[in-house]
Amino acid sequence: xxxxxxxxxxxxxxxxxxxxxxxxxxxxxxxxxxxxxxxxxxxxxxxxxxxxxxxxxxxxxxxxxxxxxxxxxxxxxxxxxxxxxxxxxxxxxxxxxxxxxxxxxxxxxxxxxxxxxxxxxxxxxxxxxxxxxxxxxxxxxxxxxxxxxxxxxxxxxxxxxxxxxxxxxxxxxxxxxxxxxxxxxxxxxxxxxxxxxxxxxxxxxxxxxxxxxxxxxxxxxxxxxxxxxxxxxxxxxxxxxxxxxxxxxxxxxxxxxxxxxxxxxxxxxxxxxxxxxxxxxxxxxxxxxxxxxxxxxxxxxxxxxxxxxxxxxxxxxxxxxxxxxxxxxxxxxxxxxxxxxxxxxxxxxxxxxxxxxxxxxxxxxxxxxxxxxxxxxxxxxxx
Ligand SMILES: Nc1nc2c(ncn2[C@@H]2O[C@H](COP(=O)(O)OP(=O)(O)O)[C@@H](O)[C@H]2O)c(=O)[nH]1
Ligand SMILES: [Mg+2]
Numbered sequence: 001x002x003x004x005x006x007x008x009x010x011x012x013x014x015x016x017x018x019x020x021x022x023x024x025x026x027x028x029x030x031x032x033x034x035x036x037x038x039x040x041x042x043x044x045x046x047x048x049x050x051x052x053x054x055x056x057x058x059x060x061x062x063x064x065x066x067x068x069x070x071x072x073x074x075x076x077x078x079x080x081x082x083x084x085x086x087x088x089x090x091x092x093x094x095x096x097x098x099x100x101x102x103x104x105x106x107x108x109x110x111x112x113x114x115x116x117x118x119x120x121x122x123x124x125x126x127x128x129x130x131x132x133x134x135x136x137x138x139x140x141x142x143x144x145x146x147x148x149x150x151x152x153x154x155x156x157x158x159x160x161x162x163x164x165x166x167x168x169x170x171x172x173x174x175x176x177x178x179x180x181x182x183x184x185x186x187x188x189x190x191x192x193x194x195x196x197x198x199x200x201x202x203x204x205x206x207x208x209x210x211x212x213x214x215x216x217x218x219x220x221x222x223x224x225x226x227x228x229x230x231x232x233x234x235x236x237x238x239x240x241x242x243x244x245x246x247x248x249x250x251x252x253x254x255x256x257x258x259x260x261x262x263x264x265x266x267x268x269x270x271x272x273x274x275x276x277x278x279x280x281x282x283x284x285x286x287x288x289x290x291x292x293x294x295x296x297x298x299x300x301x302x303x304x305x306x307x308x309x310x311x312x313x314x315x316x317x318x319x320x321x322x323x324x325x326x327x328x329x330x331x332x333x334x335x336x337x338x339x340x341x342x343x344x345x346x347x348x349x350x351x352x353x354x355x356x357x358x359x360x361x362x363x364x365x366x367x368x369x370x371x372x373x374x375x376x377x378x379x380x381x382x383x
Pocket of ligand 2: 133
């Protein structure tokens with residue numbers, strides 16, 4: 001077994017690791033009530049988590065007053081439906097004002113539903129964005145579960161936000177396979193359902209499209225998605241630069257039904273901290289490994305230990321499917337895994353607002369044949 005300590009040594013922390021202790025730690029199960037909290041305007045955008053040493057119950061008791069039940073308050077669930085790589089996770093992060101979903105230039109980075117909770121103060125509205133793995137042509141068993149999860153998110157949502165890559169359409173002037181399958185689904189929705197659940201279209205990546213071509217791209221995509229009969233409104237946005245994002249958020253708030261908030265004011269996401277740690281490590285695999293290799297990997301947090309000095313020790317296991325892949329992820333002399341660990345640790349420190357000692361371990365396992373892992377991600381093994 002080879003652990004690489006990505007934080008302690010580099011930061012100069014004395015750190016002793018008890019192998020036995022680590023091995024005794026039980027498997028990760030999403031921690032009830034574990035979540036990120038809305039920062040109280042921290043310099044540098046640090047995301048604060050619930051207070052150290054307090055139980056979930058204590059913490060939620062003290063915040064209960066923050067749950068808006070004002071008669072004019074609004075709350076809605078918005079599911080984001082779109083092909084891979086259109087910027088869904090980037091948009092959710094922009095809407096929430098903090099990173100809750102990982103982003104990479106590679107397709108299918110998001111593997112399960114992530115909820116990002118935004119607040120539109122002017123309208124007392126809480127908007128819960130459901131980021132999904134996206135719609136794509138499934139090749140592997142695991143892909144099928146991801147796509148199923150993307151479709152399912154739109155059931156039960158108050159608003160469906162269809163998100164497309166405007167720049168892609170600007171270049172090709174025709175729909176991709178995934179976009180076509182979305183258009184087909186939309187065409188099957190009946191009028192009654194459309195009246196109940198409005199569909200909005202977000203044309204993203206407008207920062208890459210010449211201004212003079214914007215209207216043509218918008219009109220073309222609106223037509224392809226079924227026209228104004230199916231699509232209530234079209235918004236042209238850039239999730240990356242923020243253009244149009246807050247106008248869209250305000251519009252969603254206006255459409256939100258009246259009702260009490262679902263989550264506390266400070267809560268940014270419902271993703272458990274342990275799962276987020278694994279996601280941050282996985283994001284680095286996507287950013288630092290080439291081609292297909294990230295798709296062969298899964299990450300699980302096996303250890304989470306809060307220290308008295310306020311720091312936290314996080315142990316993540318990276319699963320690869322073959323021995324040869326283990327060597328690639330490790331890199332010559334451990335350079336690659338060290339770099340993955342350092343970047344992930346820095347990101348986790350920023351998100352958690354505390355010092356992190358990150359330990360990574362690479363194991364070889366056919367993880368995509370393990371129903372437990374699917375369940376942890378909220379995916380259907382039999383999809
Ligand atoms: N230029 C540009 N790039 C974007 C925009 N939104 C997202 N991206 C990039 O598109 C890639 C995919 O984004 P991601 O949010 O992971 O897409 P998802 O698969 O739909 O969740 C990333 O490299 C993002 O930085 C945008 O508005 N403009
Ligand atoms: Mg995503």
